[in-house]
Amino acid sequence: MRVLKAGFGQDKQVCATIFQEQTNTLLPVRLVAIYLNKPDSEGVHIKPIDSPDLMERLENLNKLYLERGSIEDGGIFYQRVARIYDSVELNGVKIPTIYLIKPDKIRYWTRSMALRDADKVAADIMTWRTTFDEKSQVIEESYNA
Numbered sequence: 557m558r559v560l561k562a563g564f565g566q567d568k569q570v571c572a573t574i575f576q577e578q579t580n581t582l583l584p585v586r587l588v589a590i591y592l593n594k595p596d597s598e599g600v601h602i603k604p605i606d607s608p609d610l611m612e613r614l615e616n617l618n619k620l621y622l623e624r625g626s627i628e629d630g631g632i633f634y635q636r637v638a639r640i641y642d643s644v645e646l647n648g649v650k651i652p653t654i655y656l657i658k659p660d661k662i663r664y665w666t667r668s669m670a671l672r673d674a675d676k677v678a679a680d681i682m683t684w685r686t687t688f689d690e691k692s693q694v695i696e697e698s699y700n701a
Contacts, residue, residue, distance in 0.1 A: 557590070557600075559674035564681070571597040575613070578604040586660040587614065590677070591644070592652040617642075617655055632657050637664070639676065 557570045571594055575587040587610065591597065605613075617640050618631045632638040638657040643650040654677055658664040 557674075559671060560590075560592070560678060563678045569593050569595065569597060572600045574600065574602045575605050575610055576602050577607045577610060579607050581607040582660070583607055583610060583614075584660055585614070585657055586665065587617075588656045589644075590654040590656070592654070594646070594651045595649070614657065617657065639673070639680075641680070 557572060560570050561568055569592075571591050573589045573591070575589070577583065614632065617638075618633060620642060621632050621638060621640050632640070636659060638655075640655040640657070642653050642655065644653045645651075656673060663669075
């Protein structure tokens, strides 16, 4: 979160939710949602969730991943690490959300891995911004012509 704020401005409201099973049945993966510009929210929150509910959420993210990506890649269950970009609607406002899905092992959730993840997310955001600006420029030029 600090890397994203450093890159895009301290005024940005960035927060995260860690989904944690509350039952004895633990899944081998961990799901974290990072919300960009979520009003009235800061920091990291831990959300207790039942394993079946977490599995359902992962299956929905897998469907989204397969719809937007290449089917040859398999899905989130066939990859070690997955990043999925989506939005969550809250009070009629769409909030850009990044889902990180990784094995539930300490080595995947270290500070250095978090910095690497934040760099990749920031690079993706900048790439989208550049693509969006280029498409907007083309539309504007054709409109003015």
